[in-house]
Amino acid sequence: MMKWLIASDIHGSEACLEKLEKRMEEEKPDRILLLGDLLYHGARNALPDGYDTIGCTARLNHWKDRITAVRGNCDSEIDQTVLEFSIMSPSAVIFDSGLMIFATHGHLYDEHFLPPLGGVDVLLCGHTHVPACRDHGNFVYINPGSVSIPKSGSAHSYMTLENGTFIWKTLDGEEYRRFQPERRHG
Numbered sequence: 001m002m003k004w005l006i007a008s009d010i011h012g013s014e015a016c017l018e019k020l021e022k023r024m025e026e027e028k029p030d031r032i033l034l035l036g037d038l039l040y041h042g043a044r045n046a047l048p049d050g051y052d053t054i055g056c057t058a059r060l061n062h063w064k065d066r067i068t069a070v071r072g073n074c075d076s077e078i079d080q081t082v083l084e085f086s087i088m089s090p091s092a093v094i095f096d097s098g099l100m101i102f103a104t105h106g107h108l109y110d111e112h113f114l115p116p117l118g119g120v121d122v123l124l125c126g127h128t129h130v131p132a133c134r135d136h137g138n139f140v141y142i143n144p145g146s147v148s149i150p151k152s153g154s155a156h157s158y159m160t161l162e163n164g165t166f167i168w169k170t171l172d173g174e175e176y177r178r179f180q181p182e183r184r185h186g
Helices: 014-027 053-062 077-082
Strands: 003-007 031-034 067-069 091-096 099-104 122-125 132-135 140-143 157-162 165-170 175-179
Touching: 003 014, 014 053, 014 157
Parallel strands: 003 031, 031 067, 099 122, 122 140
Antiparallel strands: 003 157, 091 099, 132 140, 157 165, 165 175
16 A cells, blocks of 8 residues: 655745655655645745745755645746656546545635546645545545645644545644545445
């Protein structure tokens, strides 16, 4: 079985990415899924702690062989020129433990504006900076929260996916939520 580390909304914070890297080294994921907004902080967000896009670029490129990434609303073509892995796709489809997971940033598709893809068991999004797990009957909406700019009182966070179980963790590695969705289609 494959282990995924899933993170979103780094927004150029090298300080937070350094903490996430420590979790990567401890978690030893087979793959890393980044749900967008990697380098730029965006017009609606204050500069995150330790904002350093050049430092973030070097750290992310170190993991390039394990990264699958989708484009966030703050990611641009100029970001792609410095990153050594693709960030320009708006979505990715992942299969794990019989689940079909549609991963996207969350600014084009979300739990209220669904992607045009039937049979999705899990809609995995970032963008809101708020961890979430909501069952909509025919799919589950899951959000890992934000690595660098958490909102609504949430912690700086990421998640893992292994054997069909999503586990939310703080950047200190403390687990605070666990969910194993059921296969809903096929």
